[in-house]
Amino acid sequence: MATPPTPTVGRTVLYRATEYDAEQINKRRKDAYTSGSYAEENGTIAHVGNQVTEGQVFPAVVVRVWEGGLLNLQVHLDGNDVFWATSRQEGEDVGTWHWPERV
Incomplete structure (x- = not known):
């Protein structure tokens, strides 16, 4: 069995969204539609994308490695925005x- 890779800045991992993550992401996206900012052509970037639900898995780039294997991640969502997931541990559960x- 191969040794798992060491998490380092710039590596891509997979992140499983929590219910709270989904609520925060969906709120920002709803606010963009409610305010109309998603349609403005003034240089403002609104949070726009498909709805997120608990348990969905997204690719994420490691932006910081902490002691004990905790990572800060920029989670790439199905839309034009990202989600900053901080101090997350390795596992298969949400969060x-x-x-x-490998394929």
């Missing part, structure tokens, strides 16, 4: 990251 399967 954790894991390595992509």
Whole structure:
């Protein structure tokens, strides 16, 4: 069995969204539609994308490695925005990251 890679800045992992993550992401996106900012052509970037639900898995780039294997991640969503997930541990539960399967 191969040794798992070491998390380092710039590596891509997979992140499983929590219910709270989904609520925050969906709120920002709803606010963009409610305010009309998604349609303005003034240089403002609104949060726009498909709805997020608990348990969905998204690719994420490691932006900081903490002691004990905790990572800060920029989670790439299905839309024009990202989600900053801080101090997340490795695992398979919601709110954790894991390595992509090798194919």
